[in-house]
Amino acid sequence: MLSVHTSPLHQPGTGDAGGMNVYMVQLSRALAEQGVEVDLFTRCRGEARPLRDTLAPGVTVRHLEAGPRRPLPKEDMPSLVVPFSLALLKEERPYDLVHSHYWLSGQAGRIAAAGWRIPLVHTAHTLARVKNAALAEGDVPEPELRVRGEHQVAGSADRLIANTADEARALRELYGAGAERTEIVRPGVDLGTFAPGAGRAAARARLGLPADAFVPLYAGRIQPLKGPDVMVRAIAELLAAAPYLRGRTIVPVVGGNSGAGPRGEAWELARELGVADVLRHCPPVPQAELAQWYRAADVLLVPSRSESFGLVALEAQACGTPVLASAVGGLPTAVRDRVTGMLVRGNDPVEYARWLRWFAEHPEEAALMGRAAVRHARTMSWRAAATRTLEVYRDVLRDGRPDARTSEAGAAARSCLAGASLLEGREGRKPTLTALLG
Template sequence: MLSVHTSPLHQPGTGDAGGLNVYLVELSRALAGRGAEVDLFTRCRGEGHPPWVPLAPGVRVRHLPAGPRRPLPKEELPARLAEFSLGLLRDPGLVGPRPYDLVHSHYWLAGQAGRVAAAHWRVPLVHTMHTLARVKNAALADGDTPEPAHRIRAEHRVVAAADRLFANTADEAAALHALYGARPTRTDVVRPGVDLRTFCPREGRRAARRRLGLPEGAFIPLFAGRVQPLKAPDVLLRALAELVREAPELRDRLHVPLIGGVSGTGTRHPERLRALAHDLGIAGLVRWEPAVPQPRLAEWYRAADVLVMPSRSESFGLVALEAQACGTPVLAAAVGGLPTAVRHAETGFLVPGHEPVDYARRLRWLAHRPEAVARMGHEAVRHAAGMSWEAAADGALRAYRSALAEARWQRRGQGRRHAPAPVGVPVLEEKERRGFTLAGHFVSPKEWCSPDSAVQ
């Protein structure tokens, strides 16, 4: 597995770490539980980790040097992809011309390195997008920055090169087909799961509130995730202001934790959200909390009456599934994978659009109906129980086996896949001077890592 921009060792909810990190950790563990051996390569950021770190039995995280050994903005990482790819191919731990049976890359940056490695080793490439630039650009918040054109071009190249594509939901698969020309026969819907050992009801809401020091009789809507415009925490704040205007009697009961670190374009104005809460007159209702480890996050889910996810785009929304597994209903935007993660009017509510008044109306309904919150919570636990990471691993293994069987069939000369020509062998010893051959073209390292290169 490849993940260039973020490591499974990073804390979800900070920087670029989020649901993708949870996905990498949990799917790898579940695959290892089914007998697979997984090496997960990521960029070395100078955090003091050794070259490889055991994550679980059968799973190792391996760190490759690519650029300065410090965190880099995602915007600078395309220029490091050639170095990452070359480092992967010459890694001293690799044995033989085909050290792996299969490459599974995650996110568009890793997909570029995955194309090189899979073609060089002549093994299948499986890719999971996690987010799609075209989908994100269609749902931008006011003032947010669109994904660049070179990312969209790179995503098209990965779609063309991959032997299999994993989509979180049928809707994401449809978007891959309609927006990127992905072939349905090479696209597998593999739903993410939830760690049901960590995320479960346990002692319940009252005990969780005692442990967290929260008022027992409060009405607690919770936000958990990266604090950035895409996740729309501003919509929640505006909904709270609308709620106390419509139902002033709730002001004394409201207690609203926002858990997570400033991320993405939110880092440009890190104080903007706090300033908005102050301007709306609700600053005293909001409790700002940093991102926390998974067991602690489960406590926050159990303590809340409802998780609020007004996201403008979500490929799936793992936090919605985690909260439901803890017995907490979800109030979410009806976007992306959230209609799959949440059953409307059964385990929570789905809101079309991002009008704060619509969220305020649902919050008011829930605040006055604790029996409905409890009923939805029971249904949420049952719903989440059907989405385990073990089930996700079974789906992934079926797709892997299909890709491997097709690769064997092609090697016997009985089929020919319509894909870009294989990547030539990089000249490792003199890579800075000599470059390598890609699909019949000589490419210098500088040209290969350029965002506008026509041969990428």
């Protein structure tokens, strides 16, 4: 498995680490439990970690020298794809296949799969064209380089794994991916960590929250695409419509800034709207502690403008907490509307506020949703996700690659490898992803 821009060992909710990091860790562990040995390659950032780090029995995280030994913003990562790929190809160990995560890893995967003459399986996690169609006002669109790179990976990979039917449709319609090469594998949830446990009262006592508070929870990175501004405006609308709730409403915001730069817009907006006093900023926490926050909450708020799946929604439901989420991307799969939570179409804070008030005023119905949410989440385990992923692996390996040199995908990937070797051999030139993308 490849993850160029973020390590599976990074804390979700910080920097560029999020649901994809959870996905890689949990899927790798579940695959190993079914007899698959997994090496997870990422970039060495100079952290105090060994070059080989055992994540779980059968799962090793391996750090490659590619670029400076320090954290870099994701925007600088394209320049490191080819050095990462060439460092990867120096590994002598033969692999059965490459599974890349995110488009940068997909580009590295094209080169590695061609060099090793093995199949490439790719999971996009997010897609630039989908994100750009749902940008918040003032947000920066994904660059054309990424769009072109995603098109290449979609055309080259032997199999594409989509989280939902909605994502599979986007791959076909926006990127021309062949339906015969696109498989749907629903992510799972760690049912050992995320479970109702001792219940809401115990969780609140542990976290220092009042037993009678109304607690809508926001858990995730602070970035425009996740809709923190919608959350803040919805809370302002709620307290304006139901002022009696101000004295008992606490909104924990568990997560860090996305990327390298500051994201203070949500906090400034909260001050402008007069609701900063009800928001409580909490840094990203390990999974076991995050489960406590889920258990303590009345409802999880997920107002994302785009979401490939929304693992936090599934984690909260596994803890018995209903979800109020936007009806975008994979969230309609993760949340059963009107059964385990409520789905909102659009980004109208007034609509979110209306449903927040409903959760505050109908605790008995909300509790029924919470119990239904637990049952729903238990149908989506990582073991089931790994079993389905293993089916995809076996299918692509049955196809084999004896004629890969004549296939469109194989030719494209080998062209990328040849270009990298050519550029590397020129005096004074270094191979770049921009050059390989033409």
